Amino acid sequence: MAELDDIIHQPLRLRIMAALTALPDAQGLEFSRLKKLTGATDGNLGAHIETLAKAGYVAVDKAFVGKKPQTTVTATAAGRGAFARHVATLQEIIAGAARKS
C-alpha cells in the first residue's frame, strides 16, 4: 500500500490542498478567500502555506492590486500529483478495512 503524505495529512494543509486542487490547473485562490474556505486564522494559514510551498506543492504569488497587496496561492503540478496519491491512499485504507471486516 502507498504511504500517506506527511506534509499533506495535517488537517489544515489537507483542507488547503483540497481547496486548491478543486480549481482548474493554474488557477489559484486569494489568501483571504482561502482563509474563509478553510476556517483558518491569518498566522496559522500563512505558516501552513509556507510548509506546502517549501515542499513544492503550492506556488505563492504576491502582487499589488491598486494599493492593496494580494497574495494568491496555486497548487503546482507536483502538489496536485501528491494530493491525488494521498487521496488514493486514504481510499485504499478504507477499502482495506472493509475487506477485513
Next chain:
Amino acid sequence: MSIESREAAAALSDIEDIVRRVRQSRIYQLASLLLIMWGALTFTGYLVTWFSPRHAVYAWPAVYVVGIAGSAAISVSNRMRSGIRTFDIRMFAALLLFIAFGIFCCWLGHFGPRQLSTFWPIYFMLIYTIAGLWVGHAFVAIGLSIIVLTLAGYFFIGDAFDLWMAFVNGGGLMLGGLWMRRS
C-alpha cells in the same frame, strides 16, 4: 505513516466538504456579477417607468437585450478564466422558453402595468428560489425576500409602486449580489 480507516474516512469527508465549498464559492462569484448587472438594469428600468412612463415601452426591451448580452459576456469571460462553461445554447433556449411562458401568462391574464411590474420580478425570483434549493441558500434568501417585498409593494404602496420596485427589485438584486460576493 499509518492511520485507521475511521481517520481516513474523516479526512475524505473533510476533503469533500472543502470541494463543495469551493464549488459553491465559484457559483456565488459568477452569480454575484450577474445579480449586480441585472440589479442595475432593472433599477434603471423602473426609474424610467416611474419618471417617464411613456418611455417604459422602450426601456424594458432595452433592459432585457442588454441583460441577456451582458449575461452571455460575463459567462464567456468566466469560461475563458476558469475553463468552465456556465451559459450554453440550452440555457439560452431555456431562458427564451421561460420568457415566452411569462409573456403567455401576461397575455392570458390581461395584466395591467402594475400587475406586469409585480408578475415579472416574482416570476424570475421564483425560478431563482427553486434553483437555490440546489445551488445555495443565499439564492433562496434573496429570492424570497424580493418576492415578499414585491407583494408588499403591490398591495400596500400606492402611486410610488415603480419607485418602490426600483429599490426592492433593482436595489435588492444589487445588494444580494454584493452580499453573495462576501459570503
